[in-house]
Amino acid sequence: MATDEEHPLIAFAGKFGDPLFDYLNAGVAFARAEDLLRDAYDLSAILEANSPEDRRWYPWFGAEIVSYYAIGYVTCLEWHAKSRLVDLLNFQPSSLRVTDVQKTITDKLIVQMVSKQASVTQLVGAALKVGNLETYFSVVGRVFRELGIPCSVTEWLTGSSPDANVCWLKNEQLANLSRLFEFRHMLVHELGIATMGHPNVRDAWAPDDAKINGQQVASLICGVEAALTRYAPRLFPNLLNETRSPIDAVETMTDEVNRLDTKIDTAVRGWEWNDDQTAAAWQMAREKFADYCAAEQHFISTAGLLHWRYFDARTPLRLRVLRYRLGFLEELGSHIATALDDIPDATAAV
Numbered sequence: 001m002a003t004d005e006e007h008p009l010i011a012f013a014g015k016f017g018d019p020l021f022d023y024l025n026a027g028v029a030f031a032r033a034e035d036l037l038r039d040a041y042d043l044s045a046i047l048e049a050n051s052p053e054d055r056r057w058y059p060w061f062g063a064e065i066v067s068y069y070a071i072g073y074v075t076c077l078e079w080h081a082k083s084r085l086v087d088l089l090n091f092q093p094s095s096l097r098v099t100d101v102q103k104t105i106t107d108k109l110i111v112q113m114v115s116k117q118a119s120v121t122q123l124v125g126a127a128l129k130v131g132n133l134e135t136y137f138s139v140v141g142r143v144f145r146e147l148g149i150p151c152s153v154t155e156w157l158t159g160s161s162p163d164a165n166v167c168w169l170k171n172e173q174l175a176n177l178s179r180l181f182e183f184r185h186m187l188v189h190e191l192g193i194a195t196m197g198h199p200n201v202r203d204a205w206a207p208d209d210a211k212i213n214g215q216q217v218a219s220l221i222c223g224v225e226a227a228l229t230r231y232a233p234r235l236f237p238n239l240l241n242e243t244r245s246p247i248d249a250v251e252t253m254t255d256e257v258n259r260l261d262t263k264i265d266t267a268v269r270g271w272e273w274n275d276d277q278t279a280a281a282w283q284m285a286r287e288k289f290a291d292y293c294a295a296e297q298h299f300i301s302t303a304g305l306l307h308w309r310y311f312d313a314r315t316p317l318r319l320r321v322l323r324y325r326l327g328f329l330e331e332l333g334s335h336i337a338t339a340l341d342d343i344p345d346a347t348a349a350v
Contacts, residue, residue, distance in 0.1 A: 009104070010112045013122035019316035024125065025087075025238040026228075027246040029080035030221045036072045037214035044207030061204045067187060069210040073217040074184040078130035080221050081139040084228075086125035087237040088143050093121075095146045100124045131185070133178040140224055149231045157223045168223030173216050180213055250315060253322040260329045261286070263343045267336050289325065296321050 016024040047062040061067075088095050101120065104127045105113075113123065130136050141153045151161035157174070159167030169177075183203070186194055194203040205213070225240045232239060235256060239247045268282045297318065300306060306313040333340055 006116075007109055007112055009109065009123050009126040010116050010118055012126035013113075013118035014116055016125075017118065017122045019319075020311045020313060022312070022316075024079075025083045025246070026080055026221070026225055027238060027240055027244075029076045029083060030218070030225065030240070030244055032079070033073065033076040033214065033218045033221055036069055036076070037211070037218055040066075040069055040207065040210040040214050044211060047207055057199075059199055059202075059204075060206060061199075061202075062207045064204070066207055066210050067183075067205040069214060070180055070184040070187060070205070073213060074130075074181055076217060076221065077136050078128075080224070081130045081136050082125045082128050083238065084143050084224075085128060085139050086121050088146055089121035089124060090119075091233075091236050092146060095142075096120065096124070132181045133174070144227065147228075147232050147236070149227055151227075153224065153227075156227050157220065166223070166226070168219050168226070169216060173219075176213070177216055177220060180217070250318045250322065253319060253326065257322055257326050257329065259345055260326065260333060263340050263345065264329060264333055264336070266343050267333075267340050271336070293321060293325070 137153055155161040156164050157168045241247050269279055300314050300317050
């Protein structure tokens with residue numbers, strides 16, 4: 001929670017920029033949507049058992065709380081858009097636009113950013129508001145374009161893209177999702193005739209409405225993620241696999257480190273003006289780092305102080321070691337780029 005002096009965007013960036021609270025990601029958005037959908041099915045069964053069809057009044061809503069699933073569903077879509085925008089800017093900083101920071105990052109905020117070590121990308125994610133389906137599609141479409149995905153979001157979701165083999169949503173379902181945002185806005189901000197009028201004039205969800213809308217929200221997120229799974233670069237953050245489970249970032253980065261290390265090793269050994277001292281020094285450094293890395297990994301795996309019940313303190317440390325090595329190899333590779341260009345990626349992961 002922000003203090004009296006702390007800007008709310010800084011508080012958000014500090015909270016969700018902490019690797020121990022790694023919740024700003026697409027996997028969390030999809031999992032939350034699934035949780036709400038399962039809950040809607042469970043609640044529907046309870047309400048239907050408690051009020052058999054032959055004893056219901058008309059119109060039958062089941063319970064007032066059923067409509068409020070709309071708030072949770074829209075939150076999942078907003079979280080999904082926020083997370084993927086942050087992922088894009090972290091992966092490809094050149095994607096940042098002036099409009100992302102206009103009227104957001106003030107002089108006062110810059111001072112707090114420096115003192116709290118908050119990044120611009122975190123603040124952009126915090127400031128993003130997704131109040132309608134058009135904004136959601138605008139953000140996701142931007143991710144598609146920047147990553148070079150060869151179709152629009154709508155084409156992919158409706159199955160009209162030449163590369164699509166699944167229809168995730170029909171056009172009428174997309175229209176319904178647009179109305180979902182309007183319905184959620186009314187619930188959050190108004191107590192008018194649609195919520196407090198006679199039951200005949202109220203705009204409320206029955207249990208089946210909660211299930212149908214939840215299915216469509218989950219399908220929307222799932223469809224977008226299917227495109228990223230298929231087309232996004234391997235190192236794009238927080239990718240999901242075909243079953244929408246998070247891909248192991250440590251494993252992915254380890255593969256990338258090994259791939260680049262192998263290419264550089266081949267280039268150094270085959271460099272035309274190389275001498276024994278250079279190759280030998282590289283080999284020694286390579287072996288020493290492998291020993292160091294193994295020692296670090298052993299410590300991380302066995303240190304009891306890192307084995308917490310509710311927080312993953314180990315993965316961030318493993319990734320930090322790998323990022324250091326990857327950064328070193330990338331810098332080294334930039335000085336021998338000509339030699340690297342002719343070496344195939346024999347160890348690249350499929």
